[in-house]
Amino acid sequence: MTEQQKPEIKLEVRKNLKKLLPYIWKDKYLFLCGLVAMLFTSCMRLIDPLILAHIIDYSVPHHDVKDMFIYAGYFVGVIGLSGLLSYIQIILLSRLGIKIITEFKGHIFDHLLKLPISYFDKNAVGEIIARVESDSERVRMLFTDLSVAILGNIIFFIGIFSVLLWKQWKITSQLILPLIVMIIAYSFVIRYLNKFYKRSRVLNADITAKLTEFLQGMPIVQLFNQQKRVIGDLFVSSNEKKNVDIKASFVEYGFQGIFFFVFNILFVIMIIILTAPKIIAHVMTIGTLIVFTQYIARVIWPLMNISENITNIQRAFVSLQRIFSITELSTEYETLLGEEEPVFDHSIEFRNVWFAYDDEEWVLQDVSFLIPKGGKIALVGASGSGKTTTISLLCGFYRIQKGEILIDGKNLYQLDMRKWRQKLGLILQDIYLFPGNILENVRIYNDEIDQLKVDQSIRLVQAQEFVNNLPNGLYSELSERGQNISQGEKQLISFARAICFDPEVVIMDEATASIDQLTESRIQQSLHQMLTDKTAVIVAHRLASILDSDQILMFHEGQIIHRGTHNELLKTAREYQKLVELQFLSAKEEACE
């Protein structure tokens, strides 16, 4: 089983920042207050070594206890204030972060729903979700942790160097160059590490997708005794991720060790060697030495974290870009630009339609037919001959390459597709259930459809009995993939769904074939009544459901090879005869005897 390859993403920081800005701007006061709190907090951190130095240089030599207590008092004040400010800073910025990603997610999910069907053909649902979830968490960190870590610390550093330069500019200037070298070296290491992190993320999404698939299909895996194989498959991805993460750690911490050595040891030795002579010569005080070492000591962790946090920022921006790239995909609003009001009073026509999903593998070849309003058309033929594709095209899910689809003479793609779809009621072969209860499943969260209407629809499809048997009736929650109701009952829900949207055209893809005869006959009756004023396009395998149709289109390998009423086709088309013969009921013959 192969992995899906993703194209490498080029990081476009500026572009992403620009997109991020509007979200921040929405809560600008929150943002500004957080920043101000951060500014003050950073300044506070500079003060305590200075207080310490004063005590050593002044209070101690002068044996001035009172002076020492005064400065101790200042120390207490500074600390009290800084704690309070940092609390405010955290709350404000975190709130901002969470608000932003909640909005992000909302937009992304909305946008995802609007993407053309071809996107979902190519991308696994599990992967999409993993991507959105972990990416938005990383973006959130931008606000909660990273902004503090970077901005706060930058302000801190500027403060430190200002003070140091003011006290001993000669010595400070000698420190700046090595410091810059260290920072640059570290940034190279980070860039190198990035490759590992990217790979790890890809593998993580891979693992999530595999787990999703295997867990959903576990009954099949068990039935086919393929547990070992499936475990082995997962092992490959999980193991590789482990190795990638370990390598990254060794590189990262190894370099950190060197970093520590340089700051804790080399820099300090440098400072001592440079300052000792001056102290001995009474040109400099011990207090100043203390300030230097205290500041350098405080610089290490934030500096290391800056490098680490730059990585995290990069990761956050990669995530941001991945998120935005989803919102940049063209939605159907952009690909289906038709604006004309769809009018369906006369007919739907396929005129010389050619369609292929990929390249030129034609699934439909020169297909033409006419569906008059109120007509009942049945599509029959071998599976894969183009019937389901025809239905997808009717719903406007794909664009045809050649030919035209005309609604009352107007090209389908010139029409407002959403308004056209509102005229349709789709019932698919694979029954999709949504999170939530039966009510929401039937009306798909469309609160313009009230409970009464849903009740009516359930009644129409003869499902009220099973709904009433459930503990909460319409409000019963459905488990994932609807495993707490049977296949047949799921069908009925998808029926009720189609009915309650009051379509003009009912499109059914073999939906009725999985229901048993008894229930189906009941449905057929009520449908027959309901379909009286409606147009119906039914893909069916069963003789029973097409006997009612006005015209039958027989598909074969992407072409319509026969068309006509049931009786006409029986007389003229050999393939159709064969089809009917196979479905002819010997039971019917016997019952007549």
Place this chain on the structure above:
Amino acid sequence: MNEHIRWISRRWWSNRYYILLLLVMTLVSSAVAIGYPFLFKKIVDLLQNILKNPANYPSPMKEVYRICWLFVGVGIAQIISSFYPALRAYMNQYFEHNLRMEFFTYCTKKDYKFFNHFRTGDLVTRLTNDLSDFPKIGWFLCSGIFRALSSFSSIFFSLIIMFNLHWKLTLLSIAPLPLMMVIFYMTSTKLYQNFQKNQQAISAINSQLEMSFSGVRIIKSFVCEEKYKRFFGQALQKRFKTEMSVIQLNAILGLIYQYIGYIAQISVIIFGGYLVVKGEISVGTFIVFYTYLSMMIYPLLDLPQLFVSGKQAFVCIDRLEEIKDFPTSFNEQTGLHKIDNIESIEFRDVSFQYSDKTNMILDKISFRIEKGEKVLLLGSIGTGKSTILGLLTGILKPESGGIFVNDIPISDIDLTTLRAKIGYVPQEPLLFTGSIRDNIHFGNESLEADWYEKILQASQMQNEIEQFKDKDETLLGQRGVSVSGGQKQRIAIARALSRKPELLIFDDITASLDADNEQKLWMDIQCIYPEVTCLMVSHRLSTLRYADSIIFLDSDHTLVKSSHDDLMATHPAYQTFMLEHERV
């Protein structure tokens, strides 16, 4: 909490030598961290003395250089101990990977009740986020605990030195610390609850997202993309609230940390400052106390972290163990008797009830199928047809009564061997990501080439595959979307056939198999597996012509097995059933 500790100990024991190495490294790295400020004290005291009594130090810089060399020595030790975090990270990853594989393996042994209870998204979260993110299991098992150990040892070493220097000042400085522990412990319980809520919210949302996007075609065709926002809004709001409350609590905790840490420093400044002004302690000692106390803040804050992240990790451990502990009927069911062929299948007075339904779906039913028989299973919705198939393959376990294969009770049979002889085609053809070829071989990895051809022919896929650009290497996306429903179904049929089964089970495949293909399928099956027993659930009565006998399930939960003619003559419910179909 005890079981959690035992759980962790068990995991560690399987890697005891590495853990020992980590322990040693912990101590080394703490010692190094403590040594350096002590050396600095020496420098300050030296400088102080040089200033006071310059006469005692003819070559002062020589003394300074001497201490600098000591610094270098400490530095080298530091480089070595810097690999300590990398070693911890190694263990983290190791645990994450191993736990994932172990608990996924447990999942492969669970039955339908398990998958009904846990949504896929939730399970996936437990096997991914819960393991890898900070501060969850993978991190906690190694880094989480060792960082605490490291903190503890550095605090311990610094206290030793501090006590040696001036015990009174030491006591005064560390007095506020126990208070912190107490306050912290009180708030950590609340954090635990919030965290658990948050985890559940995350899992729930992921599951629901999957469901939503799987049904995108439906949402689009009913033009409900905008309306669906309502659902997303609900789910996201819930998540926002829980996350905000966790953050608030964390922030308050952070505040408590800071203040209490600083109180210790204030103690040094006030008391130590007093002492140094009075001349009782040296400036160097004053500085070293200040430094050690500043250094202690971080490890001290880290220590309670152990409890916080511990709680969080325990939640995740619980969630993992929940997977393992969830009862499955499979464990008890695997007997020792191996099956080579299927001569007969018999149900004797079998009853079954789904755990979430109120009535028995099968009530003391009995029937027998002999080798080579082709049986059609008929009945209205919800009469238990799929249930019978589940019972037969051992996926479900009966409440009462017995199921016998070759006159051996199914509980005595090694289910793996039984399933190896069964080719099952489900109602909904679930395929996996991979090529068509891979999916067919899912049934039998060592399928010979000529059999592969035969099976492609029989399942009516031969021609179809020729039309694909990549032939049978065509990749199927999740849920096999790029092929039609009928093609998916036929690939599933090929998959079942590839096992060279003794028993073929078709759970309503005729939904996506037209009459023509159905006929060809039966003919080809007769060719390659002439003696295979077949059990089919179908709603298309045309399948009757391929069946030797019918099992009819009535809506009052009774079961009869006979030939079609016999049933028509003697069974009124069956007649009604047929007539209903007639009317259509």
